[in-house]
Amino acid sequence: MKSNHVVIVGGGVIGSAIAYFLAAHPRFQGQVTVIERDPSYVQASSTLSASSIRQQFSTPVNIQMSQFGFAFLRDIQQTLSVPEHAPEVGLQERGYLYLASESGAAALQENHLVQQTQDVDVALLDRAALAQKFPWLHVDDLALGSLGVHGEGWFDGYALLMAFRRKARSLGVTYVQTEAQGFAHQAGRVHAVHLRDGSSLACDWAVNAAGAWARPLLQHTGFDLPVVGKKRDVFVVSSPAKTPDCPLVIDPSGLWFRPEGQFWLCGIPPEEDLDDVPLDVDHRQFDAVWQIIAMRVPGFEALRMQRAWAGYYEYNLFDQNAVLGPHPLLPNLMLANGFSGHGMQHSPAAGRGIAELIADGAYQSLDLSLLSAQRLLDQQPLIEKNVI
């Protein structure tokens, strides 16, 4: 390959995964620069995430990305170690439990069939089996549950981000603290990234990995990326309740909860889901959480909120799936956007995929072309039914 300077805008988990996979790629000879405006990552989704990983998707490509993600997390101490530091991401292997009432049971069964074609280790449990396995769960209104047996769980997302970043830097990647303002292009190719101070950084390739802030960077490129920030609140709660072997539970209402040390994390999609609102926790939402969680787990009637935070899903309004691969009009501008709540677990697969597109000219390990921006132009959504 003759091209040699790749500029990645956004040094969150996606940008840093791309940087690492490029720098580690045997056929990539160039230089990688990551532009990150806030190295403390205060508002980055990667630090505000619930950082869980599942295989229970309804589309094979999402399942395959998670399968690679899980294997990557398991081996991370070897893969991303640097001299005198082996990363510890605290991967807990624990299943997701999707719950369905009578009306949702058919969808769960349909998804199960897709998951079986991908060798996902998942079990369907009827009401009696749910009651037996999770005696602390209220099951009277449930018809079915889908429980991940292997290959799902949760981890420390900030540690994953730092591990990618540290390893990328050890391989020669440069992180620059500044803000990008857009991409300079001519004759169908990006040749520089405009910076806030009025200067530009020349490049042979550019990558948009700016998370919830990716859309405005593409103004003046002829493609409107329908990605917005959708705020999600996470509540940390304590309770005297006992929930042995608690999975990550997804209630039919959309409420989710999972254990975190001696506490539990929980959240629910907001009723009024506005775009790009400030990252302030809406404490009124906790009332809705409480009502549902205490119904689902009677022991949670005694529940105390310890703290809460809010972060953005970088939400693809078109079909809630990642937009990955070349910009439709500027082939040397790669998009890695719109993961819509599953970007932590998909960061290894996305990073490897974009690195292959740049270094090899095509996907080598896992074909991610279904996620390309072309589907938006063709008005062909890739529907993922299991969005949390």
Ligand SMILES: Cc1cc2nc3c(=O)[nH]c(=O)nc-3n(C[C@H](O)[C@H](O)[C@H](O)COP(=O)(O)OP(=O)(O)OC[C@H]3O[C@@H](n4cnc5c(N)ncnc54)[C@H](O)[C@@H]3O)c2cc1C
């Ligand atoms: C509450 C919550 C729960 C979640 N739970 C899960 C989960 O369980 N599992 C899962 O897989 N995913 C989950 N996600 C989603 C996941 O966190 C995101 O998909 C992922 O972090 C996206 O990474 P990113 O690098 O694209 O974005 P970010 O981490 O937001 O990084 C983007 C970076 O770009 C920088 N940037 C933006 N614009 C510019 C610019 N113009 N110039 C320079 N720098 C710029 C920002 O400062 C930021 O650091 C959750 C998200 C939230 C908010």
